Amino acid sequence: MNIISVIIVSTLLCLICWGQPCEGSVTAGRNATALSAGAGGPQPVEIIRNGDAFQLHRSGKPYFIKGIGGSNFLESAAASGANSVRTWGAQDADPLLDRAHALDMTVTLGIWLSHDPADYEDPAYRDSITEEVRDLVQGHKSHPALLFWALGNEINLEDADTVTAWTFIDTLARMIKSLDPFHPVITVVACIPTTLELIQAFAPSLDAVGVNSYGTLAGLRAMVDASTYTGPYLITEWGVTGHWEAQKTLWGRPIEPTSAWKSEFQISRYRLDIMANRDRCIGSYVFLWGFKQERTPTWYSMYLDDLPGGEGLASPMVDAMQFNWTGRWPDNRAPKVSALHINGVPAEKNIVLNPGDPMVSQVEASDPEDDPLIYVWELLREPVRLSKGGSHEERPARMAGMVQNGLPSLNLKAPLAAGEYRLFVYVLDRNGHAATANVPFQVRPGEDRNAVASGEKPDSEQLTLSLQESGDTAAETSGNKP
Numbered sequence: 001m002n003i004i005s006v007i008i009v010s011t012l013l014c015l016i017c018w019g020q021p022c023e024g025s026v027t028a029g030r031n032a033t034a035l036s037a038g039a040g041g042p043q044p045v046e047i048i049r050n051g052d053a054f055q056l057h058r059s060g061k062p063y064f065i066k067g068i069g070g071s072n073f074l075e076s077a078a079a080s081g082a083n084s085v086r087t088w089g090a091q092d093a094d095p096l097l098d099r100a101h102a103l104d105m106t107v108t109l110g111i112w113l114s115h116d117p118a119d120y121e122d123p124a125y126r127d128s129i130t131e132e133v134r135d136l137v138q139g140h141k142s143h144p145a146l147l148f149w150a151l152g153n154e155i156n157l158e159d160a161d162t163v164t165a166w167t168f169i170d171t172l173a174r175m176i177k178s179l180d181p182f183h184p185v186i187t188v189v190a191c192i193p194t195t196l197e198l199i200q201a202f203a204p205s206l207d208a209v210g211v212n213s214y215g216t217l218a219g220l221r222a223m224v225d226a227s228t229y230t231g232p233y234l235i236t237e238w239g240v241t242g243h244w245e246a247q248k249t250l251w252g253r254p255i256e257p258t259s260a261w262k263s264e265f266q267i268s269r270y271r272l273d274i275m276a277n278r279d280r281c282i283g284s285y286v287f288l289w290g291f292k293q294e295r296t297p298t299w300y301s302m303y304l305d306d307l308p309g310g311e312g313l314a315s316p317m318v319d320a321m322q323f324n325w326t327g328r329w330p331d332n333r334a335p336k337v338s339a340l341h342i343n344g345v346p347a348e349k350n351i352v353l354n355p356g357d358p359m360v361s362q363v364e365a366s367d368p369e370d371d372p373l374i375y376v377w378e379l380l381r382e383p384v385r386l387s388k389g390g391s392h393e394e395r396p397a398r399m400a401g402m403v404q405n406g407l408p409s410l411n412l413k414a415p416l417a418a419g420e421y422r423l424f425v426y427v428l429d430r431n432g433h434a435a436t437a438n439v440p441f442q443v444r445p446g447e448d449r450n451a452v453a454s455g456e457k458p459d460s461e462q463l464t465l466s467l468q469e470s471g472d473t474a475a476e477t478s479g480n481k482p
């Protein structure tokens with residue numbers, strides 16, 4: 001057989017195997033290993049199937065994703081053991097890919113898609129997105145830091161979980177693969193079982209599915225296994241119990257766990273629900289490696305800003321993820337905040353005060369290295385315009401100023417205006433760390449105060465707040481992440 005015959009036979013075999021995830025074969029970047037990536041060029045990425053198990057490879061070596069959601073503090077992420085970063089859109093693709101490459105990290109590059117089902121019926125929208133994606137792929141497919149293309153984020157959370165939408169996403173995936181043989185194409189969805197059925201039936205060209213899962217993380221593997229979907233998955237957002245899943249006050253505000261609870265949750269869930277499922281789960285991206293306002297400024301924020309200790313203070317969750325990724329704790333760890341009470345009462349008891357009532361606040365805090373601690377207190381109104389699906393949400397204005405002291409206690413008087421409020425404490429260690437807790441409470445003139453216990457007033461600063469009543473009502477806004 002001459003050399004031309006060999007080439008023809010090899011080409012035919014490749015065409016026959018294209019799209020056929022047979023045992024021992026590659027399910028993504030299928031001809032990547034047959035192509036050579038030049039120095040500084042694309043690094044071939046493959047998802048290899050072996051029976052019912054899957055393994056991600058990059059440049060021919062196993063690659064388990066230890067990822068972060070958000071593009072802030074990349075140097076800290078790399079030092080903590082992270083190897084990848086995920087975005088929701090591609091607006092800053094060039095500088096992010098370059099930054100990640102300099103740190104030996106990869107990027108799952110998000111491509112934002114509409115959540116409006118009508119758009120997928122509109123030829124003009126489909127044509128526009130197709131050209132946008134074509135240009136994006138042509139412009140970035142050769143970057144050595146690129147890992148995956150990620151089509152959409154949680155389009156199934158609203159009404160776009162349709163046959164038409166998934167058929168279009170499959171068309172986009174096939175186009176991307178025709179342009180870029182090196183990098184798998186995934187989609188990112190909210191944790192809804194029926195979506196996996198639609199993807200299996202109408203978007204078979206996708207190489208994997210990213211699932212955003214918070215309080216449902218423990219049941220995610222069982223959900224995937226029970227579906228008709230047969231491919232690999234990754235966890236594209238996880239971290240703490242979501243605000244929609246948390247216990248609520250009687251007036252409907254979510255009760256946020258302390259930072260100590262969050263870090264313990266992350267360690268437990270990473271071991272039990274991510275590492276234990278490596279036969280089908282190819283990695284994860286923790287949310288959020290940065291800071292954002294979503295119901296509170298601390299719920300998802302693994303870093304904290306606008307505090308006396310400086311911008312970008314690391315929370316205990318950063319320490320927890322270093323432990324998860326490397327098996328080692330940092331030399332100096334964040335403080336531990338395990339509880340915060342107002343007048344001896346926890347948030348779960350639905351704290352209701354009269355205007356001007358005394359508020360004796362006490363926090364339980366410690367430090368692993370016995371570092372001296374600083375306590376920073378802040379009172380916020382609850383947000384009145386609530387985001388939807390992780391879109392932008394305005395941080396409520398601070399009531400008066402922050403109070404900083406060296407004691408784990410503070411005396412306040414309840415605001416004079418009726419409304420819903422939240423008291424925050426930030427515990428700093430002077431080593432770049434901050435731990436957090438907060439308590440929601442309500443001010444209602446003349447209401448029964450049986451739910452509120454009285455406590456002994458410690459010797460600490462006195463701050464009286466006089467607030468004007470707001471006529472705003474809660475509303476929802478929607479848009480992009482994070």
